[in-house]
Amino acid sequence: MKTLNIASIPGDGVGKEIMPEAIRVLEKVAQVHGGLQFKFEEFPYSCDYYLKHGAMMPEDGMDRLSQFDSVFLGAVGDASKVPDHISLWGLLLKIRQEFQQEINIRPAKLLKGINSKLADPKDFDIVVVRENSEGEYSSIGGRIFHDDNEIAIQNNVFSKRATKQAMNIAFDLASKRKGLVTSATKSNGIFHAMPFWDEIFEEISAKHPNIKSGSKHIDALAAYFITHPHELDVVVGSNLFGDILSDVGAAIMGSIGVAPSANLNLNGKYPSMFEPVHGSAPDIVGKGIANPIGQIWTAKMLLEFNGEANIAEHLLKVIEAVTADGYQTPDLGGKYKMTEVTDEIINRLGQ
Amino acid sequence: MKTLNIASIPGDGVGKEIMPEAIRVLEKVAQVHGGLQFKFEEFPYSCDYYLKHGAMMPEDGMDRLSQFDSVFLGAVGDASKVPDHISLWGLLLKIRQEFQQEINIRPAKLLKGINSKLADPKDFDIVVVRENSEGEYSSIGGRIFHDDNEIAIQNNVFSKRATKQAMNIAFDLASKRKGLVTSATKSNGIFHAMPFWDEIFEEISAKHPNIKSGSKHIDALAAYFITHPHELDVVVGSNLFGDILSDVGAAIMGSIGVAPSANLNLNGKYPSMFEPVHGSAPDIVGKGIANPIGQIWTAKMLLEFNGEANIAEHLLKVIEAVTADGYQTPDLGGKYKMTEVTDEIINRLGQ
C-alpha cells in the first residue's frame, strides 16, 4: 500500500469550502483504485490565524510542512482582514520560495460542456510554465525621500539558472504535446531583465531543433490568448507574466474557478504544493456555490506529480464527463451547488 | 487661421502605410471645418534609419522634434532588423521619457459594427490611463557573474509624484464619464512597488468622495476585462500594467489595429505624441490590408488634445459610421482594403 502524506491548508474564504470537497474526491479515488491511501493533516494557517497569532503560521510552520509528501492548498488572502502583501508573503509565497518550488505548471484548457465565449474545447489547450521563485516577486527594494518626493524601488532578480530550468521544462513538455514553445517577453520595454531572458531562450531553443519556438511580448501575447489560442501550445513566462497569462487563460476556460496549478520542487529537498489559480472569493463565501473543480483538478495534478499519472488521467476524464453533462456551478452559468458537482464526480468515479 | 505643426514619424512596417492615410484624413478635416490647417514634416526615424546611420535618430533629432506642436507616430520596431530594446529605447521610449510624456491615454471602446466575440458596443467602453515615464520601464540595472551563475537585475522606480499625477488624471476623467476608477495593482506579489502604489491610490481616492474606486490585482483585472468589462470605466495602471491591459482591451475591440493612444506632456515644455497601440506588423506589409483606423482614431486624439474637441468628436462619429456600415479590413473580418476604408471616412467627412 502506497501512502501519500498530505498537509492540507484550506486557507481563507472559499478555500475552506472547496478543500473538503477535493479531499472527498481523493478518498474516493484511493478507494476505487486500491493500493493507494492518503493521510491528511490540516493546518489552519490563514488570515484568521494571523488575526489571532500575529503571523500567518507559527515559527515551526515550515518545518512541520516539510515532513509531508505534498502540500495541498485552498486559497490564501483576504485584504479585508490582512493586507495582501503580508498574508501572501507570510504563507503562499513563503512556501513557494523557501520550499524551492521553482516551477509552476498551469494548464489552461477548456473542458467539454463549458461555455466559453472565446474558444472551442478543441482550440483551447495551453500549458503555462511559470518561473515561480524569483523575477518580479522579489523582496529586495525599499523607499526613500518624503512626502511628494517619495520613491519606491523594486528590484527584479532574474537568474540564468532558474530561467533556463523553466525553459527546459517548457521544451520537455512541448515534446510530449504539440511541439511548440512560446516565450513571454517584454524586451522592447524592460531594458535589462527581458533581453537577458530572450538570450537564454534563444540558447535553449537552439538545443531543441525539433521543437518550434518563438517569442511574443507579454502585451501582444495576452491579446493572442484571446484571438489566436489555437496557435499556442506551451507558454513559458516569468513569475509575473506567468501569473497574468494564467488568469487570462482561466477567464477563457469559462471561469477562474476551474483552473488548477502545481508548484513543483524539483530538487527533492522539499514538498511540492498544489493549489487552484483562483483566490479566496470572499463575496461568495457561505453560499455553497463555489466551484470545486479548480481544487479537484488541482488534486489531479497532485496525483500526477506523485507518480500516479494514470489515476490522475482517469480523474480528469471524470471531471470532464461531469462538466460535459452540464453539472456546473453558477460561475459557469450552471445551476448546481458546489456539493452537487462534487457528488457527481464521486458517483462517476465509482462506476 | 490656426496652424498645427506636426512632426510625422511613420516608422517601420505598416507604420509607413497607415501614416499617409491618417494625414489624408486630417487634411480633409481641416478643409471641411475651416479655420484650421496642418503643416506636416516627415522624419524617417526607424529601423531602416538605424541600419544606415547606426542610430534611430540623429544627434539633433530630439531638438528638431521639440519644435513641433505634436509628434504623430506610426509604428516602431522590427526585430528582424534591429533588436527591440535598441529600436524602442532609441526612439519611442526615448521620446516618451525625454519629452516628459508622463501620461498615456488609451481608450478601449468597441465601435459599432465591429464583431467582437466578447462584448457589445454598449458594454465595452473603458479608458486606460497609463503612467508613461517610469515604473517597470527603467534603464537602471545590469548583470553580474558568468555562465550559468549570471543574474540580471532590473530596478523598477516608482515616484509618488508621477503616480499621483496618473491617478489624479484618472479621477478627473472618471468625473466626466461613469464615475468609477479601478486601480491595477499587484500588491500581493510585488513587495515594495505595489503597496506603495496602493497607498497613493487610497490617498487620492479619499480626496474624491464622489467617484467610486477600487483596486484589482493585474492578473484578476486582465481576466475581468474579458468577463466583466461593463463593470469598468477608467482604469489606472503602471507603465507595464497599462501596456498589458490596453492590448487586452484592443483584442476585445476586435483587433489591435483599431486602438489609439495619446502620450501626453502635461508641463507644456515639450510636444505630446500620438500613436496607435499596434506594432509594425511586418507580416502584412505590402498587402494593402493594414487597418488604418488605429492611426485615424489616433489623429482624432491629436485633434482633441490640441484644443479641437468638437472636430475630434465629429471625426470619431464618422469613423464609427464607417465601421457600422461594414467598411472593415480583414483583421476585423471585413473585405475592404486599407485605402477603401480611408476613402469612405474621407467621403463622409465631406457630407
Ligand SMILES: CC(C)[C@H](C(=O)O)[C@@H](O)C(=O)O
Ligand atoms: C513597443 C513598446 C515599447 C510599447 C510599450 O510597451 O509601451 C508598445 O507595446 C506600446 O504599447 O506602446
Ligand SMILES: CC(C)[C@H](C(=O)O)[C@@H](O)C(=O)O
Ligand atoms: C496570490 C498571489 C500572490 C498569487 C501570485 O501572484 O502568484 C496568485 O495570483 C497566483 O496566481 O497564484
